[in-house]
Amino acid sequence: MKKQPATSESGIWLSSDLAADLGIDVRPKVKLDTASGGSVSVAGQYEYPEDGRLPVLAYNAVSEVPATGFFDACWIEIWPENPALDELLTFPIRSNGTISPDETPKIQQLNASEGTAFDGSQRLERIPSWFFLVASVVSGALIGFALIWTRRLQLASTLHAGVHKISLSVQMTTETAIFALPAAALSLGLGLLVAMLDNPGSPWPAYFSGSGVIAAGIAAALVATAGATLSISESRLFRYFKSR
Structure with a gap:
């Protein structure tokens, strides 16, 4: 009032x-x-x-x-x-x-238009989260691909020097993981803090929902890194050199 x-x-x-x-x-x-x-x-x-x-x-x-x-x-x-x-x-x-x-004394809620009890878990399940999941996957994949594509000349030269493509893909995926995993750990920690703030119920439903989005983005970045590395061809070395 x-x-x-x-x-x-x-x-x-x-x-x-x-x-x-x-x-x-x-x-x-x-x-x-x-x-x-x-x-x-x-x-x-x-x-x-x-x-x-x-x-x-x-x-x-x-x-x-x-x-x-x-x-x-x-x-x-x-x-x-x-x-x-x-x-x-x-x-x-x-x-x-x-x-x-x-x-007879009665106990009733002043405004029951939204229900007589609040269940955060059920409310969270009804929130459409597919958009955030798709956005995370697309963003992670674009970042992973961009990291490799900007180094295509260097990687093609490495292949020309005799490095096996599978080994090179593992190396580049590892390099991506070196910065992606700490970023994921920081995001997960902040996500837990946000899920706990002003939350009267259990923070885990909200936390796991957000964690899935973060994990999907990291996985997409790693897969895109490996795939982009495998797409680099030694035979295109001169073309990469001309378009650098």
Whole structure:
């Protein structure tokens, strides 16, 4: 409930819908006449949107009072969710032992339009992650291929000197792994940190989802490096030299 104060004086708060229907311009020192012949100051108005929440305060005038005595409802805001909350909410309840079925205390959520519980794992499973996986694979493959293609003249010269192509491919893949694996380790560490920040549940579903994307990119870079090296031909040495 978002308040929009109009004055520093005490008084009642009107819902924005009620203020609009009554044609009340909420501003400092506005007073409303009461049925008893008196008047009451308007402290401001509050927004109560129709977003699925219970309409208990959608069309009301409310006032702030000291937290003493008895009230007909107890509201609590908590995050992350705690299974012990329902039991905790029963502690302030007092009765004279003659509660009718209509007066039985009920625990309900103010806004249940998005469900009554939050399951991060299920939400994560519904997020389409194929785009990130494809982007990681394509990016890794392009980087691996570019690293070899920019050295095509050097590699063709190495083949001309008698180095076996398989050995050269293993060497280039190893060189790519030397910088790719530390980068992957750093990314995985940062990914775990991000998965743990402000996460009330287990970080592992989100972490494993992101780790798969990182691993796919690294694997694509290594495979592209090996494939690009095998595509280098000694017979094209003069062509590589002319196009350098």
